Amino acid sequence: MHNRSAFAELNGATVLVTGGAGLIGSRITSRLKQLGARPIALCTMSAYPERVYSGLFGVDTTDPDTVTGDIRDTALVRRLAAESDYVIHAAALADVAACTREPSAAIDVNIAGTQTVLDAVAASNRVRRMVFVSSASVYGDGEPPETRNPELADFRELLESVHGRLPRRFDESAPLRPVSVYGTTKVWGEQQTSVVLGQVGISYAIVRYFSVYGEPQTIKPNSHSWVVAWFAARAALGLPLHLNGGGQQVRDLTHVDDIAEGTLRALTSPRAHNETINIGSGTATSIRDVAELVRGHFPNAEFLATPLPAGDPLGGYASIRRMEAVLSWTPAVTVAEGVERYVQWLRRTPQAAPSWLTETALL
Numbered sequence: 541m542h543n544r545s546a547f548a549e550l551n552g553a554t555v556l557v558t559g560g561a562g563l564i565g566s567r568i569t570s571r572l573k574q575l576g577a578r579p580i581a582l583c584t585m586s587a588y589p590e591r592v593y594s595g596l597f598g599v600d601t602t603d604p605d606t607v608t609g610d611i612r613d614t615a616l617v618r619r620l621a622a623e624s625d626y627v628i629h630a631a632a633l634a635d636v637a638a639c640t641r642e643p644s645a646a647i648d649v650n651i652a653g654t655q656t657v658l659d660a661v662a663a664s665n666r667v668r669r670m671v672f673v674s675s676a677s678v679y680g681d682g683e684p685p686e687t688r689n690p691e692l693a694d695f696r697e698l699l700e701s702v703h704g705r706l707p708r709r710f711d712e713s714a715p716l717r718p719v720s721v722y723g724t725t726k727v728w729g730e731q732q733t734s735v736v737l738g739q740v741g742i743s744y745a746i747v748r749y750f751s752v753y754g755e756p757q758t759i760k761p762n763s764h765s766w767v768v769a770w771f772a773a774r775a776a777l778g779l780p781l782h783l784n785g786g787g788q789q790v791r792d793l794t795h796v797d798d799i800a801e802g803t804l805r806a807l808t809s810p811r812a813h814n815e816t817i818n819i820g821s822g823t824a825t826s827i828r829d830v831a832e833l834v835r836g837h838f839p840n841a842e843f844l845a846t847p848l849p850a851g852d853p854l855g856g857y858a859s860i861r862r863m864e865a866v867l868s869w870t871p872a873v874t875v876a877e878g879v880e881r882y883v884q885w886l887r888r889t890p891q892a893a894p895s896w897l898t899e900t901a902l903l
């Protein structure tokens with residue numbers, strides 16, 4: 541159930557959502573409309589083919605508040621921030637593998653672009669709060685064993701010798717140890733948000749999303765992100781499911797509906813002022829578990845062990861204590877429900893399993 545009163549101040553407010561036509565941005569903007577706000581979506585719309593934005597994400601490109609533009613366009617961002625009561629900065633080169641292939645593109649968008657947004661927000665006389673969208677990738681693989689509490693480390697080693705590797709739980713005060721260019725750009729964005737907006741006294745909140753999934757997420761070539769979409773699309777086409785590194789790595793899978801809800805709570809909750817908050821389910825799911833859930837809907841699906849790609853963390857799950865305390869909220873969609881919803885959507889929307897999948901050599 542959505543709690544309307546938590547969002548009373550959004551009614552009639554103008555909210556600039558960068559990346560507002562993307563998977564998460566489009567979910568946030570449609571929720572904002574339900575709440576009586578006026579979202580302005582600023583987006584290059586370059587992360588997917590046009591048919592994904594208009595056909596699958598339902599973006600109305602004729603709406604004057606859908607602005608096709610770049611966060612690095614200083615004049616444009618300043619003009620839009622000047623007319624906004626809130627800003628959600630979600631635009632990014634969000635594909636981990638693409639950032640690894642092209643670090644300078646990641647730096648250009650995720651660092652230089654974020655600076656443009658921060659400058660515009662700092663210069664506006666109107667913005668009440670900005671949410672900077674960060675990621676669990678800032679934690680990387682967590683603390684190396686030698687830096688952990690020695691007594692606990694001994695105990696953990698004993699447990700791991702019996703059970704195998706235990707998933708890491710990340711709380712917001714953990715040291716940041718990104719293992720990818722994508723993750724380093726998010727660390728920079730977080731710290732620069734607090735420096736720039738802290739100096740001018742504009743409220744901000746930093747949200748660290750864990751692995752976001754859910755319809756209408758669609759896969760991209762040469763990417764290893766978005767495991768539910770990958771497995772469901774491959775299973776629907778009769779292709780084996782790739783268990784990178786054997787599928788032992790874990791993720792905290794968080795449905796895009798919950799991500800949108802948590803983000804809007806971070807935008808409005810008084811206690812989120814200048815806070816950094818994990819947005820996750822608090823549950824670890826291994827990649828193999830995801831494959832099994834998908835196979836529950838496609839019983840003929842086969843598994844294929846493949847190497848772990850560069851920059852793919854072993855992962856972990858969110859400590860959600862701060863999220864629950866600050867946002868007075870927990871996610872609603874379980875992984876089993878979310879996978880089922882995705883599979884049902886894919887059956888209704890078979891064009892979401894792209895034809896290049898069957899044409900690629902990686903069968």
Ligand SMILES: NC(=O)c1ccc[n+]([C@@H]2O[C@H](COP(=O)([O-])OP(=O)(O)OC[C@H]3O[C@@H](n4cnc5c(N)ncnc54)[C@H](O)[C@@H]3O)[C@@H](O)[C@H]2O)c1
Pocket residue numbers: 558559560561562563564565582583584585586587588609610611612629630631632633634635649653673674675676748749750751752753
């Ligand atoms: N999907 C996840 O699992 C996940 C997890 C953690 C954090 N995030 C973060 O959430 C945010 C949204 O991610 P998403 O999954 O919706 O990705 P997405 O690619 O669907 O959406 C991002 C949008 O930003 C746009 N964009 C890229 N460069 C831009 C620029 N220079 N100016 C304006 N727009 C630009 C893209 O065209 C795209 O439509 C990103 O900041 C991402 O890093 C996502």
